[in-house]
Amino acid sequence: MGTWDVGPFDNDTAADFSYTLDEAAADARAGIIHDTLTRVIGTAGYLEAPESEEAVAAAALIAAQCPEGDPTDPVYGPEEPLPDLTSLRDLALQALDRVMTEPSELMDLWDESDGGPWRGHIRNLRNVLTPQPPGEQFSLI
DSSP, rough: OOOOOSTTSSBHHHHHHHHHHHHSSGGGGGHHHHHHHHHHHTSSSOOOOHHHHHHHHHHHHTTTTTTTTTOOOOOTOOOSOOOOOGGGHHHHHHHHHHHTTBBHHHHHHHHOOOOOHHHHHHHHHHHHSSSGGGGGGGOOO
């Protein structure tokens, strides 16, 4: 099936990544996400699309635990509970930056089509993952 939409879990690679997390021991899931992000950050040469798709999915899982984060995809996201991943926000931001920096196969693939909506999803993830200065956080009281 490949890729069917612009969301972080709208491709086979991300769905497989979710399955990997579900099959892993509960205490190994944060490490898998951490390793996925650091592998992408550390790629100096050509970044392949599958690694990027996993990193975007990992960033979305972290963003889902942040204020204003969208819930994880109920169909293709992990079904098993995840630990608190918010300490990985900075790594997620760095990984998204790398995905959006040449040479990046996933960015090139989206640029070949109408990549605007996909780029919008990446921007939204970055906005959620970026901590707000204390004076800019709102209270619902």
